[in-house]
Amino acid sequence: MFQYKRIAVKVGSNVLTRRDGRLDITRMSAIVDQIAELHRHGLKTVLVSSGAVASGRGEINVGKKLDTVSARQLYSAVGQAKLINRYYELFREQGITCGQVLTTKENFSSRKHYLNQKHCMEIMLENKVIPIVNENDTISVAELMFTDNDELSGLIAAMMKMDVLIILSDVDGIYDGDPELPGSSIIREVGKEHDLSRCVQSAKSSFGRGGMLTKCHIARKVADEGIAVIIANGRRNDILLDLLKKGSAVPHTRFKPSDRPASSLKKWIAHSEGFARGEIHINSGAVEALKCPKATSILMVGVVRIAGDFEKDDIVRIMNDSGEQIGVGCAAYGRSEAERLIGMRDVKPLIHYDYLYLF
């Protein structure tokens, strides 16, 4: 009946909160009912839910004006407890157990933490427990923060090898023009060749951090990794059930998954880009060599310059001869050793093909 077996669902703050910023329990309950239905049909679901900060905001009246960081920490500490409590009760009414997974960007930068997280969620799914994931907003501040939960949901979908990531927000999908204008319609399917830059509204949602631009960026990246991504309106009744039926007529935008997905190690490297510590500049010959379909590593002979300080096994950016970033990889040498070997032949590659992700 349903076309996928493993799904990640991301629900934005705008779906879960009412105009006054308080939690919309009716909407939460409708989403839980749908996930429960999918669960009963044997689908494995991970829910990435925003709404901690928004629900905490409605809960406490602060005396003096708080700075942004303090407010986020305070509201999320209170709001996440409230949010997960609601989910717990709603799932329990359906005879289903859910569990909370709070994470931070840093947990994705170390392979060990990454695998620990993955293991935790796999064991939950195996035991029919629905993982409900959110960023640990109490300790993720400033540069330690994810761009938004769209980014987090992309990482989770890739990590858990889901078949599809469904991003629910308060719009029906991506329009080919201004959604306010009558001539605009929803783009049903986005392929690799599709240029969306002119269609995407940059307006952010009022309660969450994400906007359509980040959603598209994340959707592209996740689809390149072989996972279908659907952007749809979480306020429509039975949206999840409708979307997952074959030939669904409900409005949505679907990003076509690549038929040549990367290995899970490469996926992790791709997503670790934000933690890169150095830059490897390569010459035009090396850039050309990387373009050929044969698996090619980054050899010391093609390296012209190294910037930044990094150690063996750190993530580094790969730059072409015009100074543009063309990929990311895991360095086999630390900076000083790599610098000593620049231009040399017959030494171990600086980045082995298996540890290389090209854009």
Ligand code: GLU
């Ligand atoms: N983690 C935030 C929360 O639960 C939401 C981040 C976002 O809006 O994407 O409140």
